[in-house]
Amino acid sequence: DKRYVVTGAASGIGAAVAQRLLADGAQVYTLDRNVPTFEATAHVEVDLANPNSIDAALEQLEGSFDGLLNVAGIPGTAPSELVFAVNSLAVRHLAEAFFERLNPGGSITVVSSTAGFGWPARLDAIRDLLATDTFEEGLAWFKANPQEGNTYNFSKEVTTVYTQSMGLALAQLGFRINSVLPGPVETPILADFEESMGKETLDGVKDLLGRHATPDDIADALLFLASDAARWINGHALVVDGGITGAVVTGVV
Numbered sequence: 058d059k060r061y062v063v064t065g066a067a068s069g070i071g072a073a074v075a076q077r078l079l080a081d082g083a084q085v086y087t088l089d090r091n092v093p094t095f096e097a098t099a100h101v102e103v104d105l106a107n108p109n110s111i112d113a114a115l116e117q118l119e120g121s122f123d124g125l126l127n128v129a130g131i132p133g134t135a136p137s138e139l140v141f142a143v144n145s146l147a148v149r150h151l152a153e154a155f156f157e158r159l160n161p162g163g164s165i166t167v168v169s170s171t172a173g174f175g176w177p178a179r180l181d182a183i184r185d186l187l188a189t190d191t192f193e194e195g196l197a198w199f200k201a202n203p204q205e206g207n208t209y210n211f212s213k214e215v216t217t218v219y220t221q222s223m224g225l226a227l228a229q230l231g232f233r234i235n236s237v238l239p240g241p242v243e244t245p246i247l248a249d250f251e252e253s254m255g256k257e258t259l260d261g262v263k264d265l266l267g268r269h270a271t272p273d274d275i276a277d278a279l280l281f282l283a284s285d286a287a288r289w290i291n292g293h294a295l296v297v298d299g300g301i302t303g304a305v306v307t308g309v310v
């Protein structure tokens with residue numbers, strides 16, 4: 058049996074991913090601060106904003122795994138240090154813990170966001186942050202280097218750069234790491250995005266595309282990247298947004 062760990066599995070995209078893997082016969086260990094409504098192989102309660110809690114959760118995960126799917130995230134309406142801790146620092150902390158827990162050919166697949174598409178403008182700062190060694194040092198860096206604008210965007214920029222920058226190192230270990238960058242998805246977090254981005258912006262995107270993504274639209278991309286069909290895809294940031302980001306960055310809309 059294949060064995061996977063899915064974070065953020067109590068809701069939205071993570072719940073869709075975990076249930077699809079279970080339906081395929083895999084063993085699925087769910088990590089979330091909330092308990093999923095479906096039955097996984099095992100659920101481990103964790104606060105991803107706290108490195109000690111993450112380490113305690115890791116101790117409960119025995120054996121090795123074919124994949125880590127790091128889906129959990131919080132919106133920019135939460136306090137900025139929390140957003141940065143969960144969306145960036147926990148992603149790296151968990152990924153690094155899995156370098157020793159993956160089976161040969163195993164993969165790490167992370168949910169970032171199209172909200173992080175502006176990473177090239179902040180690459181120097183992001184590389185500086187990624188040069189820190191620990192969760193605690195990363196948080197200290199963030200406190201000392203307040204970023205302009207929305208912390209959610211910055212947290213996703215960091216995650217997109219992290220997954221792209223680690224592809225080669227993981228390839229040399231026989232593993233893969235990739236990220237999926239969704240546009241708006243119909244999950245509970247969307248109400249917070251309406252608050253932080255403005256309802257008009259999100260409605261405008263929905264009008265252009267006819268609908269928002271469903272959790273399964275994103276789960277399909279994550280499951281592809283976590284599968285052997287994606288064996289030569291490494292360090293890739295896959296935009297899964299129905300086409301909106303391409304139109305924005307090329308100035309079509």
Ligand code: NAI
Pocket residue numbers: 064065066067068069070071088089090091103104105106128129130131132143168169170171238239240241242243244245246247250
């Ligand atoms: P959701 O709110 O339905 O699910 C997020 C899950 O993460 C929840 O189960 C929550 O309990 C868990 N979580 C949050 N903070 C946690 C913490 N400190 N410790 C443990 N678990 C924690 O949201 P959704 O949409 O499924 O989000 C999944 C990912 O997709 C997030 O990384 C989000 O940033 C990203 N995303 C979502 C988009 C959307 O429009 N829904 C768009 C782009 C990216």
